[in-house]
Amino acid sequence: MLGSRCFGYLRMADKKFESLKRLSNLTTVLENPKIGEVTEVKGWVKNLRVQKELIFADVSDGSCGKKLQVVIPKHLTSDALSYGSSVRIVGLLSKSPRGQIELLADTVNVLGSCIVSEGYPFQPRKTHPPEYVRQYLHLRSRTNYISSILRVRNALTMHIYDFFRSRNYLNVHTPILTSNDCEGAGEVFKVQPDSDETVKAMMQEGKDRDSVYFGSNTFLTVSGQLHLEAVCRGMGNVYTLGPTFRAENSRSRLHLSEFYMLEAELAFCDRLEQLQEVIEDLFKYVFVKTRDTNEGDMWIIDKENEVPSWSDKKFITITYEEAINILMKKGLNVSDEGINKEQELAIVDHCGKVPVFVVRWPKELKSFYMKECQHDNTKVDALDLLTPVTGEVVGGSLREDDYQNLKVKIPSERLNWYLELRKYGNIPTGGFGLGLERLMQVMCNISNIKDTLPFPRWPHNCDM
Amino acid sequence: MLGSRCFGYLRMADKKFESLKRLSNLTTVLENPKIGEVTEVKGWVKNLRVQKELIFADVSDGSCGKKLQVVIPKHLTSDALSYGSSVRIVGLLSKSPRGQIELLADTVNVLGSCIVSEGYPFQPRKTHPPEYVRQYLHLRSRTNYISSILRVRNALTMHIYDFFRSRNYLNVHTPILTSNDCEGAGEVFKVQPDSDETVKAMMQEGKDRDSVYFGSNTFLTVSGQLHLEAVCRGMGNVYTLGPTFRAENSRSRLHLSEFYMLEAELAFCDRLEQLQEVIEDLFKYVFVKTRDTNEGDMWIIDKENEVPSWSDKKFITITYEEAINILMKKGLNVSDEGINKEQELAIVDHCGKVPVFVVRWPKELKSFYMKECQHDNTKVDALDLLTPVTGEVVGGSLREDDYQNLKVKIPSERLNWYLELRKYGNIPTGGFGLGLERLMQVMCNISNIKDTLPFPRWPHNCDM
Numbered sequence: 001m002l003g004s005r006c007f008g009y010l011r012m013a014d015k016k017f018e019s020l021k022r023l024s025n026l027t028t029v030l031e032n033p034k035i036g037e038v039t040e041v042k043g044w045v046k047n048l049r050v051q052k053e054l055i056f057a058d059v060s061d062g063s064c065g066k067k068l069q070v071v072i073p074k075h076l077t078s079d080a081l082s083y084g085s086s087v088r089i090v091g092l093l094s095k096s097p098r099g100q101i102e103l104l105a106d107t108v109n110v111l112g113s114c115i116v117s118e119g120y121p122f123q124p125r126k127t128h129p130p131e132y133v134r135q136y137l138h139l140r141s142r143t144n145y146i147s148s149i150l151r152v153r154n155a156l157t158m159h160i161y162d163f164f165r166s167r168n169y170l171n172v173h174t175p176i177l178t179s180n181d182c183e184g185a186g187e188v189f190k191v192q193p194d195s196d197e198t199v200k201a202m203m204q205e206g207k208d209r210d211s212v213y214f215g216s217n218t219f220l221t222v223s224g225q226l227h228l229e230a231v232c233r234g235m236g237n238v239y240t241l242g243p244t245f246r247a248e249n250s251r252s253r254l255h256l257s258e259f260y261m262l263e264a265e266l267a268f269c270d271r272l273e274q275l276q277e278v279i280e281d282l283f284k285y286v287f288v289k290t291r292d293t294n295e296g297d298m299w300i301i302d303k304e305n306e307v308p309s310w311s312d313k314k315f316i317t318i319t320y321e322e323a324i325n326i327l328m329k330k331g332l333n334v335s336d337e338g339i340n341k342e343q344e345l346a347i348v349d350h351c352g353k354v355p356v357f358v359v360r361w362p363k364e365l366k367s368f369y370m371k372e373c374q375h376d377n378t379k380v381d382a383l384d385l386l387t388p389v390t391g392e393v394v395g396g397s398l399r400e401d402d403y404q405n406l407k408v409k410i411p412s413e414r415l416n417w418y419l420e421l422r423k424y425g426n427i428p429t430g431g432f433g434l435g436l437e438r439l440m441q442v443m444c445n446i447s448n449i450k451d452t453l454p455f456p457r458w459p460h461n462c463d464m
Numbered sequence: 465m466l467g468s469r470c471f472g473y474l475r476m477a478d479k480k481f482e483s484l485k486r487l488s489n490l491t492t493v494l495e496n497p498k499i500g501e502v503t504e505v506k507g508w509v510k511n512l513r514v515q516k517e518l519i520f521a522d523v524s525d526g527s528c529g530k531k532l533q534v535v536i537p538k539h540l541t542s543d544a545l546s547y548g549s550s551v552r553i554v555g556l557l558s559k560s561p562r563g564q565i566e567l568l569a570d571t572v573n574v575l576g577s578c579i580v581s582e583g584y585p586f587q588p589r590k591t592h593p594p595e596y597v598r599q600y601l602h603l604r605s606r607t608n609y610i611s612s613i614l615r616v617r618n619a620l621t622m623h624i625y626d627f628f629r630s631r632n633y634l635n636v637h638t639p640i641l642t643s644n645d646c647e648g649a650g651e652v653f654k655v656q657p658d659s660d661e662t663v664k665a666m667m668q669e670g671k672d673r674d675s676v677y678f679g680s681n682t683f684l685t686v687s688g689q690l691h692l693e694a695v696c697r698g699m700g701n702v703y704t705l706g707p708t709f710r711a712e713n714s715r716s717r718l719h720l721s722e723f724y725m726l727e728a729e730l731a732f733c734d735r736l737e738q739l740q741e742v743i744e745d746l747f748k749y750v751f752v753k754t755r756d757t758n759e760g761d762m763w764i765i766d767k768e769n770e771v772p773s774w775s776d777k778k779f780i781t782i783t784y785e786e787a788i789n790i791l792m793k794k795g796l797n798v799s800d801e802g803i804n805k806e807q808e809l810a811i812v813d814h815c816g817k818v819p820v821f822v823v824r825w826p827k828e829l830k831s832f833y834m835k836e837c838q839h840d841n842t843k844v845d846a847l848d849l850l851t852p853v854t855g856e857v858v859g860g861s862l863r864e865d866d867y868q869n870l871k872v873k874i875p876s877e878r879l880n881w882y883l884e885l886r887k888y889g890n891i892p893t894g895g896f897g898l899g900l901e902r903l904m905q906v907m908c909n910i911s912n913i914k915d916t917l918p919f920p921r922w923p924h925n926c927d928m
Contacts, residue, residue: 025632025700042732044698044889061731062699063632086889088732111732112890120888138881139888142698150699154635161625168489168527171618175919176640176684176707177722179926181658190658193711194683195651202713202923213711214721214926219658220640227919227928234508234606235526235614236489242706243640247657247677249666257678258641267525268506268552268575417602417928424584424603425508425550426576455639455691459666462643462678464691464881 025063029093033101039093041068041103042111044142045085047124059087059103062141065148065296069102076108083124084114084142130451137455138464148297150454152290152444156436159289160241160262163282169237169264174224176243179216179414187247188219189257216414220245224263225431226369226418229399232265232429233421239264241436249459253448254341254390256437258457265431272381275396275430276357279385280315282434283355287311287443302445308388310354315385317357318347326350338365344384344391355387368409369418371398371430383432389442396432489527493557497565503557505532505567506575508606509549511588523551523567526605529612529760533566540572547588548578548606594915601919602928612761614918616754616908620900623753624705624726627746633701633728638688640707643680643878651711652683653721680878684709688727689895690833690882693863696729696893697885703728705900713923717912718805718854720901722921729895736845739860739894740821743849744779746898747819751775751907766909772852774818779849781821782811790814802829808848808855819851832873833882835862835894847896853906860896 029039043061050056055077058067070089072081081087090107114120121136122128122143133140140146164171181188193199193213202212211217224240232238244261266274288311291298318326324334327343330350334343339358347356360373361382370380385394400406403422410419440452450456455464493503507525514520519541522531534553536545545551554571578584585600586592586607597604604610628635645652657663657677666676675681688704696702708725730738752775755762782790788798791807794814798807803822811820824837825846834844849858864870867886874883904916914920919928 027632042891043700062634084889086891111892112886112888114887114889118887138694138885139698141695142889147699150634150636150695153637157635157637158625158629161622165622168491170526170614171621172614172918173617173621173707173724175722175921175926177709177921177926179928187662188658189655191653191655191684193651194645194654194681195711198651198711198713213713213923214921215924216926217658218926220655230602230928231605231614231918234603235611236507243637245641247659247662249662249677258639260637414928420583421602422576423582424576425548425578425606427506427550428575454636454695457639457641457678459677460679462641462680462682464643464694464878 026059026061026066026068027064029068030064030066030101033093035093035095035101037093038090039103040088040090041070042088043068043086045081045083045087045114046144048081048083055081057081057087059089060147062147065144065151065300069096069100070105071096071102072105072108076105078110080110080113081108082114082116084116084120084122085110086112086114130448134450134456141454144300146451146454148294148300149440149444149446149451151297152294152301153436153440153453155290155293156286156440156443157241159286159293160282162289163285164239164264167237169239170231170235172224172228172231172238172240174221174227174240174242174263176221177214177218178221178227179214179218180221180226181217181219181412181414188222189245189247191218191220222246223261223433225265225433226415228263228265228431229418229429230421232267232431233425233427236267237265238267251458253450254438254441256449256453256456256458257462259449260436260453262434262436263431265429267429268427269430270398270428272359272383272398272430275398275432276315276317276359276383279357279394279396279432279434280355283315283385283439284311286439290443298444304445309352313354315355315357316351317359318351319360320358320362320379321360323347323356323358341391344386345388348386348388348391353388355385355393357383357385359383366397368411369397369399369406371400372405381430387442389445389447390438393438393442394432394434396430398428398430401426401428490523490525490530490532491528493532494528494530494565497557499557499559499565501557502554503567504552504554505534506552507532507550509545509547509551509578510608512545512547519545521545521551523553524611526611529608529615529764533560533564534569535560535566536569536572540569542574544574544577545572546578547580548584548586549574550576550578594912598914598920605918608764610915610918612758612764613904613908613910613915615761616758616765617900617904617917619754619757620750620904620907621705623750623757624746626753627749628703628728631701633703634695634699636688636692636695636702636704638685638691638704638706638727640685641678641682642685642691643678643682644685644690645681645683645878652686653709653711655682655684686710687725687897689729689897690879692727692729692895693882693893694885696731696895697889697891700731701729702731715922717914718902718905720913720917720920720922721926723913724900724917726898726900727895729893731893732891733894734862734892736823736847736862736894739862739896740779740781740847743821743858743860743896743898744819747779747849747903748775750903754907762908768909773816777818779819779821780815781823782815783824784822784826784843785824787811787820787822805855808850809852812850812852812855817852819849819857821847821849823847830861832875833861833863833870835864836869845894851906853909853911854902857902857906858896858898860894862892862894865890865892 043059047058055072057070088109091103091105373379382397437452511522519536521534552573555567555569837843846861901916
């Protein structure tokens with residue numbers, strides 16, 4: 001085997017190479033291989049196969065799901081060269097006798113050793129269950145499954161920005177800290193300074209510890225919508241993508257205490273169909289783009305990853321009433337609290353696993369800011385988008401834009417600023433919120449939401 | 465005046481127009497004017513000039529800093545058409561006798577009136593002081609100054625993403641909630657569920673209210689660096705752009721309780737110069753790009769906006785010791801706590817108002833995770849980038865990458881996960897954090913940081 005490969009060519013070339021300023025990452029090396037050129041690679045050893053005179057190491061630098069095969073003559077190796085170790089390798093980029101791209105090592109530096117017996121939780125050639133890997137959040141981006149997911153998340157995020165940029169939406173950084181606690185979106189976290197000294201120094205009469213820093217009780221946001229609406233009423237179409245929070249005691253495969261929400265607000269929007277069009281376009285755009293840029297990762301995440309049947313089909317629209325009828329025919333009774341998760345998935349099944357917009361919801365199931373339907377004030381112009389895998393992924397509505405109507409419904413004086421938006425130069429708007437992690441689950445068939453982001457937080461789990 | 469303009473052409477055309485699906489926004493209309501075409505514009509009236517037979521309205525839709533002049537025959541107007549009102553106008557796009565683009569209105573719908581005497585805080589043709597405008601956060605994106613700033617912020621954000629995408633950095637959503645409280649970055653906010661019911665339901669023996677939900681005390685992040693380092697050690701170059709928090713009792717023009725930080729961590733980085741090169745490239749890239757895309761806005765923000773003298777100059781590098789000498793020669797004494805704000809600006813002045821990297825800092829002034837300089841273990845390989853307007857904008861360092869050295873310095877057992885990153889397949893890394901709001905201040909000469917973001921939070925101010 002050694003005979004068919006050319007080693008030892010680098011004594012002279014190495015010096016010249018050192019003067020190159022930029023290093024190539026593995027993606028570049030593999031997608032645009034310069035066979036016959038001296039190449040430097042830095043990364044981690046993912047696998048080692050020892051033969052008589054040669055060692056074959058699969059090296060990854062995390063830039064893509066593929067590995068580069070590095071062929072190392074035995075005299076260049078040491079005990080430190082092991083699974084999990086970090087290496088710098090310089091050699092000649094070549095093609096193996098079978099035509100595979102490989103690097104013929106001339107210099108091997110082990111930068112950091114990795115001794116599995118000293119507590120490294122992962123083992124070579126083994127797929128660890130996600131629940132096991134999740135115990136090692138600080139190390140799990142070294143696994144194939146999680147690193148592919150993080151690359152998809154990065155790509156998806158960028159495609160979302162591209163979508164809204166190409167349509168001239170303004171990206172707005174809505175605040176995390178807010179004094180609104182009453183948007184009807186579930187339980188909230190409260191925030192206060194940790195330092196007793198700070199609290200003491202700022203204490204005023206009549207204030208309790210909770211409100212001494214900001215002058216009012218302060219919470220982590222559950223939605224940027226109300227703030228988006230403020231900017232929308234001066235600058236047109238807007239969106240935000242950022243963390244939101246729920247202090248629920250839920251450990252389900254669909255819930256997190258901290259998760260990312262994409263929210264958009266459309267100016268001059270007075271028909272639900274306008275919202276639906278944007279949501280459907282967005283869904284299909286990011287899906288197609290992410291498959292384009294990260295197909296390899298999507299295969300690593302889900303071995304049976306198939307292009308879903310809906311990707312070139314028009315999404316289905318049904319009313320809430322129709323949804324209830326579908327469920328009743330299946331013998332599923334809907335409670336006063338609305339459609340539950342199992343029922344959401346049953347509706348999607350019924351519709352041939354194509355995403356379904358459920359529209360025209362009973363007013364009492366939805367939030368105060370939603371606009372009543374024309375000719376039927378028991379319903380609001382709201383929508384949920386239901387998909388395979390997760391059920392609801394998007395919620396949206398037209399907003400109540402009449403000052404007097406909203407004034408009656410507003411749940412707290414603290415929201416007078418929101419009411420006032422309708423008083424001066426008001427416009428009709430509508431908007432939606434999309435859970436980024438749930439979209440990841442739908443796109444890649446990831447069963448547990450805790451694996452869709454690098455550092456998940458859920459009850460009893462915030463350890464780093 | 466009426467005679468030279470052609471009105472009333474739209475009786476027939478209006479119907480045809482209604483079938484057009486997409487609306488043009490003002491930026492498109494002004495940059496790519498289709499003179500002679502029927503055009504629909506929706507936006508807000510920024511100014512009204514009443515003449516004998518015609519009314520001239522300046523209309524903005526928030527998509528750019530420019531306004532479109534709309535010429536309205538008096539019979540189409542009503543009392544509701546006033547400063548601040550929202551309008552839909554259909555008309556013929558035309559050129560004024562002076563060659564200015566204008567819309568000759570054929571249909572005028574006032575969507576939302578705006579009665580200044582009913583409490584609208586802004587007045588036409590008046591520049592309100594920023595402190596005044598800041599009292600009306602929910603309405604201030606309707607002012608020229610703030611809407612220009614928000615457009616620049618959007619552009620700057622996108623240019624930052626472009627910069628890192630083109631260099632194959634992975635965008636990582638580092639967590640907001642963390643159990644780390646000891647990164648030495650100042651005071652923290654603590655977080656807990658607001659609901660007593662939730663707390664009661666989750667209460668376990670031996671836990672206090674603060675730690676019942678997550679099982680440990682939980683805080684808002686002061687930096688994503690440590691988490692970035694974890695992902696960097698499996699996937700290479702990474703960055704994050706998101707909110708960070710400080711519970712300081714400061715109301716200065718440079719401090720916020722919630723602000724955005726751009727943080728990057730470079731894999732296989734063992735020289736401070738590698739960091740400096742990326743920071744300088746980034747600075748110049750986003751500066752040039754933002755001027756390209758938003759020059760008009762930058763003029764609105766700062767009437768004397770000039771291309772800064774440093775934009776085509778190499779940034780200066782001095783050591784901490786040299787910085788102290790410069791200050792001493794100016795008669796400024798540096799305390800044990802390091803260089804203060806006034807002194808930072810004096811150094812920048814001394815260097816001809818070109819940004820200055822101050823490198824090689826005394827160990828005791830910097831954080832535990834910074835790498836000691838070779839041949840001088842009283843210093844660390846850290847840098848601050850000082851600029852005009854704000855002083856420090858960027859801080860960075862090489863990271864201590866030796867397990868044993870770090871073990872001695874690590875301030876808490878809770879950071880054992882961070883220590884463990886050095887144990888398995890470790891690599892040398894370095895990184896930096898850049899305050900997005902301070903960069904905005906430098907770029908646009910914005911004196912108060914509270915005007916660089918839509919909803920600033922600072923002590924006693926979190927009202928919506």
